[in-house]
Amino acid sequence: MPKPQPPVQKNETVEVTFEDLTHEGNGVGKIDGYPLFVPYGLPGEKAEVKVVKVKKNFGFGKLIKATEPSEHRVEPPCPVYYQCGGCQLQHMSYQMQLDMKQKQVQDAMKKIGHLEHVPVHPVMGMEDPWRYRNKVQIPVGQDGDGLKAGFYQKRSHNIIDMDQCIIQDEHNDRMVEAVRRIAEKHGISAYDEESHRGTIRHIMSRTGQATGEIMVVIVTKTKKLPHQEEIINEIVETFPNVKSIVHNVNNKRTNVILGEQTNVIYGDKYIHDKIGDVEFKISPKSFYQVNPVQTKTLYDQALKYADLKGHETVVDAYCGIGTISLFLAQQAKQVYGVEIIADAVNDAKKNAKHNHIENAEFVVGEAENVFPWWKDQGLRPDVVVVDPPRKGCDENLLNAMIEVKPEKIVYVSCNPSTLARDLRILEDGGYETQEVQPVDMFPQTSHVECVTWLKRK
Numbered sequence: 001m002p003k004p005q006p007p008v009q010k011n012e013t014v015e016v017t018f019e020d021l022t023h024e025g026n027g028v029g030k031i032d033g034y035p036l037f038v039p040y041g042l043p044g045e046k047a048e049v050k051v052v053k054v055k056k057n058f059g060f061g062k063l064i065k066a067t068e069p070s071e072h073r074v075e076p077p078c079p080v081y082y083q084c085g086g087c088q089l090q091h092m093s094y095q096m097q098l099d100m101k102q103k104q105v106q107d108a109m110k111k112i113g114h115l116e117h118v119p120v121h122p123v124m125g126m127e128d129p130w131r132y133r134n135k136v137q138i139p140v141g142q143d144g145d146g147l148k149a150g151f152y153q154k155r156s157h158n159i160i161d162m163d164q165c166i167i168q169d170e171h172n173d174r175m176v177e178a179v180r181r182i183a184e185k186h187g188i189s190a191y192d193e194e195s196h197r198g199t200i201r202h203i204m205s206r207t208g209q210a211t212g213e214i215m216v217v218i219v220t221k222t223k224k225l226p227h228q229e230e231i232i233n234e235i236v237e238t239f240p241n242v243k244s245i246v247h248n249v250n251n252k253r254t255n256v257i258l259g260e261q262t263n264v265i266y267g268d269k270y271i272h273d274k275i276g277d278v279e280f281k282i283s284p285k286s287f288y289q290v291n292p293v294q295t296k297t298l299y300d301q302a303l304k305y306a307d308l309k310g311h312e313t314v315v316d317a318y319c320g321i322g323t324i325s326l327f328l329a330q331q332a333k334q335v336y337g338v339e340i341i342a343d344a345v346n347d348a349k350k351n352a353k354h355n356h357i358e359n360a361e362f363v364v365g366e367a368e369n370v371f372p373w374w375k376d377q378g379l380r381p382d383v384v385v386v387d388p389p390r391k392g393c394d395e396n397l398l399n400a401m402i403e404v405k406p407e408k409i410v411y412v413s414c415n416p417s418t419l420a421r422d423l424r425i426l427e428d429g430g431y432e433t434q435e436v437q438p439v440d441m442f443p444q445t446s447h448v449e450c451v452t453w454l455k456r457k
């Protein structure tokens with residue numbers, strides 16, 4: 001039997017009505033049952049689409065025009081939205097973004113975790129879903145004799161020159177622009193990935209939104225930061241509240257932004273920020289949640305799920321600088337945190353001291369190795385909180401938790417797919433997932449954070 005041919009051809013223009021959205025926020029329309037994935041298409045709208053790629057079972061299209069636009073289509077406020085790879089959802093109403101994320105989590109729970117019975121609550125959104133990010137890392141490129149700084153274009157390493165990013169704290173925007181201008185004035189060249197030549201690679205700026213303190217990190221390929229003194233003076237003149245200026249050396253051919261050598265060239269090793277009543281010291285390499293407003297929402301929910309009475313021993317795995325641990329410690333007997341980055345653990349210890357919290361201990365190491373070691377030492381936590389990176393928990397950690405049998409596990413996740421995968425393993429090991437609360441930590445992008453809790457059966 002001859003194989004059925006796709007009903008569309010490359011470069012053909014077709015009329016499509018979008019039925020659904022992918023998890024990345026692309027519209028899905030069908031032509032005689034054949035799915036076409038179209039960036040910026042919205043469910044319910046009719047559109048003219050140019051077919052750009054045809055595969056056996058599905059194709060890709062480019063939106064030419066929404067002929068009958070969805071009521072949820074909005075004008076993206078960012079002028080470079082359609083070129084930049086940073087945001088994916090500025091063309092849809094905020095309510096549609098929240099609904100899409102809830103469905104993304106529901107789908108993962110159902111299809112990956114086989115947990116369709118577990119309630120996934122509506123996403124907790126932001127009152128003002130703009131200017132929320134406290135940290136930016138911007139690549140720098142050559143622009144004739146000058147420098148440009150901006151995010152990479154979608155699916156490429158071309159830098160889109162931009163003077164602001166409207167999901168960023170304004171201090172970070174201004175800091176990046178100032179460093180770019182100062183470096184340009186002193187004739188410092190941009191690093192070129194292809195030739196592995198040039199000097200300045202990235203500018204990172206982090207603002208403690210509760211304290212107003214700013215840290216800027218200038219990443220160069222070279223060991224020395226040319227015109228260091230002039231750069232420091234000019235930054236301090238422009239930003240009297242800059243608390244820390246850091247030079248980081250990254251001389252490797254890599255996509256990783258920060259290199260191994262970090263020199264504080266002005267001010268402190270840390271900036272401070274506050275979440276609720278707890279104040280944190282944050283150093284350049286430490287993970288710190290990017291959206292402080294929603295972090296508070298997330299941690300409050302995690303704490304509610306942990307439901308501590310004061311007598312519990314709690315483990316916080318993947319603890320970063322101890323943010324969740326110190327929240328938990330206020331309501332538990334003892335908290336043990338584990339984290340792989342030594343600098344972050346040092347910050348966590350200092351943060352405990354700084355906040356006069358004496359019932360929290362931190363260990364450097366891989367959670368999957370330290371947790372079983374704790375088990376061998378006789379540690380039997382009542383509650384375990386995990387907050388792993390996107391790839392989820394290591395299976396050894398999940399198995400060790402199943403063996404140790406804490407009454408309750410609270411799982412914080414930035415990736416619904418790996419969350420659902422890990423919940424399935426925990427369910428098979430004797431736990432019951434109770435409910436999932438998504439939190440919109442990254443408005444205008446397709447990412448979503450979740451917190452959930454499991455009870456021993």
Ligand SMILES: C[S@@+](CC[C@H](N)C(=O)[O-])C[C@H]1O[C@@H](n2cnc3c(N)ncnc32)[C@H](O)[C@@H]1O
Pocket residue numbers: 287288289317318319320321322323324338339340341344365366367368387388389394414
């Ligand atoms: C999503 S962050 C959570 C940090 C912290 N709970 C917070 O809310 O700020 C994940 C953390 O896991 C750490 N990490 C990554 N792999 C790890 C591992 N195998 N063992 C322990 N920590 C790890 C990262 O360095 C990062 O600090």
